[in-house]
Amino acid sequence: DAKTTQPPSMDCAEGRAANLPCNHSTISGNEYVYWYRQIHSQGPQYIIHGLKNNETNEMASLIITEDRKSSTLILPHATLRDTAVYYCIVFNTNAGKSTFGDGTTLTVKP
Amino acid sequence: EAQVTQNPRYLITVTGKKLTVTCSQNMNHEYMSWYRQDPGLGLRQIYYSMNVEVTDKGDVPEGYKVSRKEKRNFPLILESPSPNQTSLYFCASKPSGSNEKLFFGSGTQLSVL
Numbered sequence: 001d002a003k004t005t006q007p008p009s010m011d012c013a014e015g016r017a018a019n020l021p022c023n024h025s026t027i028s029g030n031e032y033v034y035w036y037r038q039i040h041s042q043g044p045q046y047i048i049h050g051l052k053n054n055e056t057n058e059m060a061s062l063i064i065t066e067d068r069k070s071s072t073l074i075l076p077h078a079t080l081r082d083t084a085v086y087y088c089i090v091f092n093t094n095a096g097k098s099t100f101g102d103g104t105t106l107t108v109k110p
Numbered sequence: 111e112a113q114v115t116q117n118p119r120y121l122i123t124v125t126g127k128k129l130t131v132t133c134s135q136n137m138n139h140e141y142m143s144w145y146r147q148d149p150g151l152g153l154r155q156i157y158y159s160m161n162v163e164v165t166d167k168g169d170v171p172e173g174y175k176v177s178r179k180e181k182r183n184f185p186l187i188l189e190s191p192s193p194n195q196t197s198l199y200f201c202a203s204k205p206s207g208s209n210e211k212l213f214f215g216s217g218t219q220l221s222v223l
Contacts, residue, residue: 096159097155
């Protein structure tokens with residue numbers, strides 16, 4: 001099963017872009033990369049996901065390297081409410097298994 | 111409102127006393143999954159179900175049972191809870207198909223004394 005590795009913590013200035021990296025070097029061809037965030041102990045909140053192309057939605061952008069071994073979540077204009085733990089997940093959506101990293105605690109500072 | 115509902119939200123029990131944590135979704139999703147989260151760690155998958163009557167082990171299935179007799183419900187059963195099962199538990203669901211997102215419940219904080 002694919003493993004994910006994330007830095008334990010990052011800081012970002014309010015209004016600046018937050019770039020959160022994730023390494024998933026053992027990802028297989030049919031596994032998607034998902035990003036979720038969790039505030040305190042609430043249920044994880046969906047942000048974005050992709051297979052091999054870069055993706056963008058109203059919350060964020062996802063950049064996946066060509067070899068798919070790593071990805072970066074970009075929050076274009078971080079606000080204080082974006083302070084949370086961000087999880088990179090590799091998900092074999094056809095087989096059902098999912099692997100969470102230990103997450104990156106993002107702190108957005110004024 | 112589309113949602114995944116877990117009950118109870120908090121549960122304190124004693125070692126060896128069987129318990130069930132319920133999970134129900136109202137979105138007609140085929141896929142459901144249980145996770146546990148320990149302090150400072152990410153979520154670890156316990157069991158998952160691709161559809162009714164189909165269940166599979168995740169990464170940490172020991173000490174847990176599940177059943178999927180109907181599409182909307184996916185209960186997590188601890189036949190003989192132990193203190194090392196004290197954790198925060200999340201249920202999730204998603205539609206079938208590869209390009210769909212997971213919807214999570216609000217969590218169940220379990221303490222086994």
